[in-house]
Amino acid sequence: MxxxxxxxxxxxxxxxxxxxxxxxxxxxxxxxxxxxxxxxxxxxxxxxxxxxxxxASRNDLLTALIVDAYESLGEQVNETYVRAGAAGQNAFEVFMAVAHTYRGWAMSHRTEWALIFSTSLPDYNGTPETYAAAGRSFGILIQLTADAVAGGLIDVDRLDRTLDDKLRESMRVWAEHTGQELPAGALAGSMWCYSVMHGAISLDLNGQFPPPMADSPALFDSALRAMLAQLTPTD
Amino acid sequence: MxxxxxxxxxxxxxxxxxxxxxxxxxxxxxxxxxxxxxxxxxxxxxxxxxxxxxxASRNDLLTALIVDAYESLGEQVNETYVRAGAAGQNAFEVFMAVAHTYRGWAMSHRTEWALIFSTSLPDYNGTPETYAAAGRSFGILIQLTADAVAGGLIDVDRLDRTLDDKLRESMRVWAEHTGQELPAGALAGSMWCYSVMHGAISLDLNGQFPPPMADSPALFDSALRAMLAQLTPTD
DNA sequence: CTCACATAGAGAACAGTGTTCACTTTGCGA
DNA sequence: TCGCAAAGTGAACACTGTTCTCTATGTGAG
CATH class of the missing domain: 1.10.10 (Arc Repressor Mutant, subunit A)
Structure with missing residues (x-):
């Protein structure tokens, strides 16, 4: 009904x-x-x-718009995740594909991006709906991390040793919460990659890269690969 | 007069x-x-x-506020740069100190941070003054990169080889513009670090890290050190 | 088919906003 | 001491989000 x-x-x-x-x-x-x-x-x-x-209000409209934006982003990202995975690429290559989709979406949907990520719209406060939408998009990152661990792409033990005790504990707490097989070191690594990805896009979109490197997928790519290289076993 | x-x-x-x-x-x-x-x-x-x-207008007031915020940030960052440098630390350690100051400022000046970095305030457009202020803060990053190169902390040649031709060219163009001794590879590396730094802070401030790792200087620290490790010669 | 009712919409009103303009007060410099 | 620029006032204009009362109208039940 x-x-x-x-x-x-x-x-x-x-x-x-x-x-x-x-x-x-x-x-x-x-x-x-x-x-x-x-x-x-x-x-x-x-x-x-x-x-x-x-x-019911301007805020409600904004919320609906934000949720739609998340959905659009999540849809595109998920699509590349599925397609790249089906093509038999390893988890790191899938991650790169997903990251590029993520970046491409941000570049071609600047308004949506700003709506999602620019803190503090006038008078607007986040709602449970938007948090839920955000979580769904975050889930793919977790999934990718689990894939990479399963594929033996991450030097879990070495990364684990680089963390200090309190940090390792925070990671462990969250890892339990995900329900996936996620060692603390791998989770930390995925946060590092997430930071690079988000930071590079954010700086680029806000025009805070020097002009010659603005709007450069190659710079984005190199930054992510540098971080990924830090996670691999054969150091 | x-x-x-x-x-x-x-x-x-x-x-x-x-x-x-x-x-x-x-x-x-x-x-x-x-x-x-x-x-x-x-x-x-x-x-x-x-x-x-x-x-003259609300925008003018906002501009003045933004410039003040940049100045406050720049002042603090510059102070640690000078102090850490005087303490005889190497360029990477100075960078870490500067990064932590940067993060600390962002955490304790959320309003200022939002004002500076949240794209698209209602009706507000950036002005030459704010761009100039932003550039001054960017200058320290360039200076640190030059220091690191001079100190032999960066494997310039190896990094250079990881860049594709177009990207290397963009870097070269900007390197000339800085007037410093900045090989393309080193400049790319500094952009990587900048991305990690900004991204980690931005995600943390926007509450987009999972709760257990929120407000964690240790995670921030580990992410930056991971990226720095990628720049060193003795791989 | 009719009738009651929830739905969709109109239009006026309220309190708030940034900004402008004519007007008055006030303090400084010659 | 006088004149003039700076500082401050209060009313007005064109906006804004939101609420209220009111009027059509399509829908489902009898």
Missing amino acids: AEMTTHRHRRRAETEAEIKAHAWAAMRESGPAVLSLRHVAREMGMAPSALYRYF | AEMTTHRHRRRAETEAEIKAHAWAAMRESGPAVLSLRHVAREMGMAPSALYRYF
Whole structure:
């Protein structure tokens, strides 16, 4: 009974989608954070108050947009994960493919990226929905780490020895929580890679790389490979 | 004649500082991006329009705040650079000290960090002043790279060979621009480290590390050391 | 087929915002 | 001491998100 698709229900879903589409369009040309309900309403030829039949507040609309963005990102990333895995590549190569997809998405969806990662939108607070969406995207990283461990690509013992006791303990706590076979050293390594990936993209998007290296997938690639090399056994 | 410090001039500087102080206070408790001129004015017991004698617009006030934030960051970072250098540590250890200062500043100045790095504040566009301020902070990284090269800490040739031709060329272009002795490989390595540093801080601040590893200087430290290890000659 | 009712929408209103403009007060320099 | 620029005021304008009352209208039950 959740999917009683009467005419009205379909119409409602359509308008909802149309609102979000107009919201994205507005943000794309004026930057996120200046999303104006009245503007969207004007654009759609309806009264501002009518929007409140679809989203309880501006924050709720933003939340829906953020969740959609996460979903779009997660979908693309997951797709490459599956495809690269099916092609029989090892976990590190799959990770590189996923990372490049991640970066490509960020570059071609700057508004979405900003909406997801720019701390502190005006007056906006994260909600459980967005946290859940974020977690799903994080899950792939965990999965990749487990794959790499299973494939013997990570020198687990050596990495483990580089951690100090308190850090190793934090890792162990989280590893239990994932339910995967994740030694502390491997988990730390995956965090290192995550940091490189996110940092390189973030700096690039914010224009904080010197001009000649801006928008350079090669720099991104080299940074990630450098970090991966640090995880391999045959040092 | 620029520093004719008449009574009026001093008063003016004071009010200007007071405005900024109130602005910071407001942002600290309501998040950045919701900075309201009227609120600041109310807090100071003056008419909203009076603020316009000090800052031509909300954007101008934001710019001043950002520049101040950069200056605060740059000052702290530079201080550790000087102190650690004077203590006779090698370039890598100095870098680690600088990185920890950087991270510490970010943690204790979340509002400032958000103001500097969160892309797309509502309606705010970067200005030459902020770019100049950013460049000054970037300069230390370049200096550290040069120090490391001079100290023979970086396996310049090996790193150089890992770069593909186009990337090496971009690096060379920028290296010339710095006026320092910076081989392409070393410059790439410094970008890798910059990415790790920024990424780890950014993820941590945005709460995108799993809870047990949140706010962990040790994880930050291990990630950076892993990347540094990738630069050393005695592989 | 009709009738009741939830749904979709309109439009006015409220409190808040950044910004401008004409006006007054006030302090400094000649 | 006088004149003028700087500092501050208060009203106004065009916005914003949100709420409220009100009116159509499509839908499901009898």
